[in-house]
Amino acid sequence: MVQDLVQTIMNFDLAQTIIFGVIAFVILLANIVVIIYLERKLLGDMQWRLSIMRVGKHGILQPIADGLKFMTKEDIIPRKADRFLFILAPFLFFVPTFMLYTTIPMAENFVAKNVEIGLFLFFAILT
Numbered sequence: 001m002v003q004d005l006v007q008t009i010m011n012f013d014l015a016q017t018i019i020f021g022v023i024a025f026v027i028l029l030a031n032i033v034v035i036i037y038l039e040r041k042l043l044g045d046m047q048w049r050l051s052i053m054r055v056g057k058h059g060i061l062q063p064i065a066d067g068l069k070f071m072t073k074e075d076i077i078p079r080k081a082d083r084f085l086f087i088l089a090p091f092l093f094f095v096p097t098f099m100l101y102t103t104i105p106m107a108e109n110f111v112a113k114n115v116e117i118g119l120f121l122f123f124a125i126l127t
Helices: 002-010 014-046 062-072 083-103 118-126
Strands: none
Touching: 014 062, 083 118
């Protein structure tokens, strides 16, 4: 049932879609790590300093260490703030942004949501 639903929405096999998404996500993460590493090395050279050298050989694992540190940090919520709304606010900003991509066709038969009024919906979400 779920596979039929996915096939009707995207005209793709479910397994192919999941594999494609995982591969794209891994490539994206690898590129992010490399870009962060190169940026820090370049800025270190421009400022005549050693740059990152503490984690791994030549600081190659520094972006991963930074990611782990970020994930383990404590969330600080002000005392008088509404906890639910404080946590919900970033989602209220990012969800409409990502909803825009559902109306943009990525290939001939690869559309997340095939709507007849896609352009109208795109501008409605955008505003």
